Amino acid sequence: MVDFSLTEEQTSLRDMARKFAKGEMAPHAAECDRAGRFPEEIYRKAWELGLMNLNVPTEFGGSGLGLFEQCLIVEELSRACAGMTTSIIANCLALEPILLGGTDEQKHRLLDPFCASYHLASFCLTEPSGGSDAGSLKTRARRDGDHYVLDGEKCFITNGPFASLYTVFATLDPSLRHKGIVAFAVPRETHGVVPGKEEEKMGHRASATSTVRFEGARVPVANRLGAETEGFSIAMRTLDQTRTPIGALATGIAQAALDHAADYSKRRQTFGKPISEHQAIQIKLADMAQALHAARLLTWQAAWTIDHGQPGSLESAMAKCFASDAAMRVADEAIQVFGGYGYMKDYPVEKLLRDAKLAQIYEGSNEIQRIVIARELLARYA
Template identity: 45%
Template sequence: MDFNLSDSQKMLQNMVKEIALKEVAPRAAEVDRTGSFPLENVKVLAKYNLLGVPFPVEYGGAGADMVSYAITIEELAQVCASTAFICAVHAVPAFCLQLSGSEEQKRRYLTQLANGSKLGAFALTEPNAGSDAAAIQTEAKLEGDEYVLNGSKCFITNAGYADIYVVFASTDKSKGARGISAFIVERGVKGLSFGRIEDKLGLRGSANGEVLLRDCRIPKENLIGREGEGLRIALAALDRARIGGAALGVGIAQAALNAAKDYAKKRVQFGQPIANLQAIQFMIADMATRVEAARLLTYRAARLADEGKRFTREAAMAKLYASEVAMKVTVDAVQIHGGYGLSKDWPVERYMRDAKAVAIIEGTSEIQRLVIARSELA
């Protein structure tokens, strides 16, 4: 396996890094402090086509690959994890359309998502259907030329701000998981509304809230694939989403490592920089090793996706390991900063709070372990 990035991937990495530092980073602390949705940052992403990195040019995307997608999320996460998360989740409904949508749906909806003119959301989670996605209660009934949707979703990223929602609902409860279907619902349609937005520990700038469907009527043409294919569509998109989640963890961890190294070189105790102390050196060495291992797992999963090979297991491994590395590395970064690590005037406490969220989003660490174990024991 070639561990080197291609010239185009390196160019993208440098471009995203520059954009992130100049146009995203200045708002990061305020976004976290206020918990406000970073609309200006999203506009920046759209301006540079960073919302459509892994999607074909013919559908408005940048025509890059999944490795490039991971690079983009990682670089954004190093300066503002909330913005990176919004970007990553925006891609999930687009993945649903890319993999399972009709040509008409791709032309109409995927193009708008990929070119950044519309923001997307993936509406699967419900109050009683989190990790157990097959337990969703939202229903969709075909009445003439329309589906009528009723139910509620929660913790939906980009809720209220997204323009295009891929919503999962049961079209036949007697079939259980095989009765779940996927639908396109546009903001503004009658019967679609939004409830409470969560006030969260981490990733505070991402809007995670309720999506409410009350006799929400949509054209029958908004069904993605066929009835009963919803769970398959969701799981295929989530495999790719986990690469984004892993990259998010890598970016947060790298930011914490960078901050810890900078502080250790400048902080003087006992007449010398604490970077000269073996206790700190060993912590930095372990942090760096973990970050690099998480990055390689993430790139490995992304490359398998690019090669058209099965990568469910590898994506789960990357998401699991990167999220746990992010937590460990950020906690160590806070420790190296000492008392300053607890201060909101320094970014490492934000990194630590954001890292905790990564172990929950796009499937908890426990779900990733189940996915990996089932693959290993099959």
């Protein structure tokens, strides 16, 4: 039997995230967006309350939540500010390779500090020459005794300037393609690790993004995650886990857009009545609500599927792709409902459109998601 009701535990987690989002994040969202400010004080509070490292099991000091509960939290946070949410959940992405590929010793050594105090980690896969084609990455790893030496550059790295640990994917031999890729956990203090300057972005401006260069960085063999041949698989399985919460993040943006549009439509008067009483606006709101609702349900189903031990590649790709496309449409319509005011930075909806755009691009572009969907789909017609 399908049951869409939340448990009391899930409701209390969602309410707690909502309270944090409203009380701590929302009041600073516009200012951080305008100034491109990385509000570390908010991220520290999120850490103190256990809103970071949601996927780290409790035995390593994390929150140990299932994907479904993570999605409930991410949607609430994103409703207040998608950019801050990206920085808050970046640890889940960056630490997942350790959870998937690390030994027990590595998990304790590498994860404990993140749960004992506030630290950020960054996932370093994308390179200037390509992100979607991860098999052809160019950052080199060379074995030298009991170390590997890393050389290369990663780009669009969330929390890059502030991270204390980087999970890095590098190749032993580019001609081996996927099979040559190795995963590493690289501490910031390693000589030759050089984070670049913060990028100026269109949206998600409360999140910091930079390049990270590796210039002969010596990483102990003890920090290799999994076998030498397993790096690509670790990267892909990581993204299988973290793709669904991006659906939740996009759903949060769409919810915020509908909230603003519906509220404004009841207060704004034209032709002698609130615009919510004009059918043209009602139709927009109805379409926005449908897109939002479908995005949330696809996201919930993907999370449920993965929490129940099924692969979920198809479901998570659909959730991420559909929800981020929906967030773009809903944010776009929210601006239209606001009319000229929606185009002004003093009003909250234009930020939503800029924030939604990234959800179509990062953690696997929506084109890649559609390729995954088609591949999974066509395999069923063999």
